[in-house]
Amino acid sequence: MxxxxxxxxxxxxxxxxxxxxxxxxxxxxxxxxLIVRADQRPQIMLLLTTIVAVRTFGLARPLFxxxxxxxxxxxxxxxxxxxxxxxxxxxxxxxxxxxxxxGRADLLTGVVDDLTDVVEASVRVxxxxxxxxxxxxxxxxxxxxxxxRVGLVIAGMLAATAVVAAFADRLESHAQTEVLAARAEVxxxxxxxxxxxxxxxSIGGTATxxxxxxxxxxxxxxxxxxxxxxxxxxxxxxxxxxxxxALVSAALAATSGASTPVMALLVLAPVATGETxxxxxxxxxxxxxxxxxxxxxxxxxxxxxxxxxxxxGGIPPSASPGVHCPRAMQGLDHAPRLELRxxxxxxxxxxxxxGPLDLAVDPGARIALVGPNGSGKSTALAVLARHLDPSxxxxxxxxxxxxxxxxxxxxxxxxxxxxxxxxxxxxxxxxLALAAPEADDEGLVDSLRRAGLGTWFAGLPHGLDSRLGSGxxxxxxxxxxxxxxxxxxASGRPVILLDEPVAHLDHPTAEAVITDLLQHAGDRSVIMVxxxxxGLDRMDRIVxxxxxxxxxxxxxSIAG
Numbered sequence: 001m002x003x004x005x006x007x008x009x010x011x012x013x014x015x016x017x018x019x020x021x022x023x024x025x026x027x028x029x030x031x032x033x034l035i036v037r038a039d040q041r042p043q044i045m046l047l048l049t050t051i052v053a054v055r056t057f058g059l060a061r062p063l064f065x066x067x068x069x070x071x072x073x074x075x076x077x078x079x080x081x082x083x084x085x086x087x088x089x090x091x092x093x094x095x096x097x098x099x100x101x102x103g104r105a106d107l108l109t110g111v112v113d114d115l116t117d118v119v120e121a122s123v124r125v126x127x128x129x130x131x132x133x134x135x136x137x138x139x140x141x142x143x144x145x146x147x148x149r150v151g152l153v154i155a156g157m158l159a160a161t162a163v164v165a166a167f168a169d170r171l172e173s174h175a176q177t178e179v180l181a182a183r184a185e186v187x188x189x190x191x192x193x194x195x196x197x198x199x200x201x202s203i204g205g206t207a208t209x210x211x212x213x214x215x216x217x218x219x220x221x222x223x224x225x226x227x228x229x230x231x232x233x234x235x236x237x238x239x240x241x242x243x244x245x246a247l248v249s250a251a252l253a254a255t256s257g258a259s260t261p262v263m264a265l266l267v268l269a270p271v272a273t274g275e276t277x278x279x280x281x282x283x284x285x286x287x288x289x290x291x292x293x294x295x296x297x298x299x300x301x302x303x304x305x306x307x308x309x310x311x312x313g314g315i316p317p318s319a320s321p322g323v324h325c326p327r328a329m330q331g332l333d334h335a336p337r338l339e340l341r342x343x344x345x346x347x348x349x350x351x352x353x354x355g356p357l358d359l360a361v362d363p364g365a366r367i368a369l370v371g372p373n374g375s376g377k378s379t380a381l382a383v384l385a386r387h388l389d390p391s392x393x394x395x396x397x398x399x400x401x402x403x404x405x406x407x408x409x410x411x412x413x414x415x416x417x418x419x420x421x422x423x424x425x426x427x428x429x430x431x432l433a434l435a436a437p438e439a440d441d442e443g444l445v446d447s448l449r450r451a452g453l454g455t456w457f458a459g460l461p462h463g464l465d466s467r468l469g470s471g472x473x474x475x476x477x478x479x480x481x482x483x484x485x486x487x488x489x490a491s492g493r494p495v496i497l498l499d500e501p502v503a504h505l506d507h508p509t510a511e512a513v514i515t516d517l518l519q520h521a522g523d524r525s526v527i528m529v530x531x532x533x534x535g536l537d538r539m540d541r542i543v544x545x546x547x548x549x550x551x552x553x554x555x556x557s558i559a560g
Contacts, residue, residue: 006126007075009071009072009074009075010075010127010130013068013071013072013127014068014129014130014131014134015130015134016068016071017064017068017128018130018131018132018133018134019060019064019134020061020062020063020064020065020068021131021132021135022135022138023060023061023064024057024061024135024272024275025139025269025272025273025276026053027054027058027061028268029268029269029272030050030054030057031054032264032267033262033264033265035264036261036263037050040260040261068127072122072127073123075122076120076123079119079122080116083115083118084111084115087111087115087297088111090301092407092408093305093306093307093308093407094303094305094306095306095387097306097347097382097387099300107300108187114293114296117293118293118297120286120290121287121289121290124283124287124290125283125284125286125287125290128279128280128283129280132276132277132283133158135273136157136158136273136276139154139269139272140152140154140155143269146258146262146265146266147252147253147256147258147266149252150249150266150269150270153245153249153252154245154249154270154273156245157245157270157273157274157277158277160241161238161274161277161280161281162280164234164238164280164281165234165280165281165283165284166284167234167237168230168233168234168281168284169288171230171233172227172230172285172287172288173288173292175223175227175230175288176227176288176289176291176292177292178223178226178227179220179223179224179227180293182216182219183220185220186213189216193209193212231281231285234284235278238274238278238280238281239274241277242270245270245271245273246270246271248270249267249270250266250267253267304349306387307388307389307407308389334363334364334494335363335494335523336363336398336495337360337363337397338359338360338361338384338395338396338495338525339394339396340357340358340359340360340380340383340393341393341396342355342356342357342358342392342394343355343357343383343390343394343395344356344357344390344391344392345379345382345383345388345390345391346379346391347379347388352391353374353379354376354380354383354545355390355392355393356392357380357393359380359543361495361527363494363523364523364524364525365525365526365527365540366518366525366526366528366538366539366541367525367527367539367540367542367543368528368529368536368539368542368543369527369528369530369545370529370530370536370544370545371544373531375545376545377545378529380529380545381416381527381529383395384527385411385416385497386402386407386411389403397410413493413494414493415488415491415493416499417481417484417496417497417498417501417517418484418499418500418501419499419500419501419502419503419504421481423475423480424469425467425468425469425470425471425472426467426468426469427464427465427466427467427468428457428463428464428465428466428467429441429464431468431483432444432448432464432486432490435490436491436492439490441464444464444490445457447486447487447489448486450486450516451482451483451486451489451516451517451520452516453486460473477505477509478505478509478512481501481502481505481513485513485516485517488517489520493524494525495524495525495526496517496527498526498528498530500530500531501513501514502514502532502534503530510532511534511535514528514534514535515535515538518535
């Protein structure tokens with residue numbers, strides 16, 4: 001993505017900002033001329049033109065500044081919406097294979113804060129730079145008409161400020177890298193501590209986590225302090241340039257033979273111009289920050305894709321009675337046939353975490369994948385759901401290679417239930433609509449009942465409008481697992497993938513959850529990864545995946 005760009009809207013905003021800034025310079029200089037000339041007590045008629053000019057410049061400055069802000073922010077907000085859409089689309093083929101090693105806080109910083117800082121560069125860098133450049137050149141040119149020497153002084157101030165801005169940009173670039181890294185570390189530790197607060201309390205690790213956070217904050221404070229020192233040097237340099245310019249202009253004006261009011265104008269012109277040039281150092285800070293943020297975004301988005309997009313069209317969608325399903329699922333009334341032949345896959349290039357694996361999943365089949373840790377069971381589910389492309393062998397859906405199918409259509413076939421289902425800090429309706437955006441209330445309530453949450457739902461104070469998660473109702477581990485199952489049922493997707501769905505539940509609760517899920521799965525295919533024996537007696541086949549050195553081996557048995 002481009003960091004800075006000159007669209008028509010930004011150029012217009014820069015021109016408006018330049019007029020506003022030039023009006024401010026003109027207001028200062030003409031006011032100075034008027035005050036000194038009025039002290040000489042001329043006829044009032046001789047001052048009317050200048051009085052009108054002062055009023056005009058006084059009104060023009062806020063008017064054009066307001067117009068510039070409207071224009072620049074309109075462009076920036078539109079650009080932000082467009083870039084966020086493109087960024088989220090770019091994340092889809094990276095999820096989760098290329099993002100799994102990154103913390104949630106790091107990802108949120110990248111796609112929210114970093115992207116915002118990049119887009120804000122147009123408002124904080126491009127527009128102010130255009131405005132200051134136009135106003136400075138205009139001031140130098142008009143002053144040169146009165147005294148060319150003072151015009152050259154203002155031009156020299158522009159050049160000197162540009163040098164200071166370049167120096168400030170270099171200092172800020174180094175500082176921003178350190179500050180962003182320190183802030184990301186604070187966010188990472190805070191998010192980690194918040195997510196595992198109960199576990200930290202249970203093992204007495206709260207003090208240790210607090211120490212980590214304190215150390216991270218101290219590092220951030222030190223980097224911000226160093227950054228502030230660099231900024232103060234740049235700001236002081238601009239003030240010195242302005243002061244020197246004013247002194248030189250005063251000396252030149254004194255020897256120019258001009259009248260006293262004109263001398264006041266010549267002295268005030270560099271002062272007013274220098275005041276406006278201070279925004280250039282602010283712009284360099286924003287530019288350095290945006291550049292560092294853009295670099296972080298590029299590192300996130302320029303990774304090798306975990307999955308190929310495929311071609312548009314492809315797998316027709318499915319519908320489930322009583323539930324309104326997403327567009328991608330309408331039209332398929334049965335589960336597809338899935339087949340893996342000699343399939344290998346790895347989360348990192350050049351590494352094999354699964355395979356070779358041969359597996360056929362007929363419509364409506366119930367299959368369990370078992371095996372020790374590291375054997376590739378979860379990797380197999382990731383390949384099936386198209387979160388990861390195979391590195392070898394083939395994967396077909398109803399006889400068509402999966403890479404020839406549209407990525408969105410393939411993913412729309414699968415509902416995934418894992419061991420840590422996420423509960424949004426939102427209403428129950430929003431938590432279910434995450435899987436079935438077009439489902440009506442009747443369909444959502446029916447999915448809750450079929451997931452074994454009928455009694456729980458009946459006891460909620462506000463039904464589907466009851467708020468869950470942070471600031472809302474707390475839910476148990478069993479209820480959380482059943483809520484995830486309700487999402488899978490509501491989605492109407494023809495294949496359900498279970499990745500240790502009851503790993504954290506006691507045996508009776510786990511048995512009840514799996515029983516309810518399989519009972520209401522209907523003719524959908526169910527593929528379950530598990531380390532436990534819960535539900536294995538209800539499977540059609542049990543596939544054991546074993547890792548032998550650098551290779552994997554799978555053998556199948558009939559359950560029952």
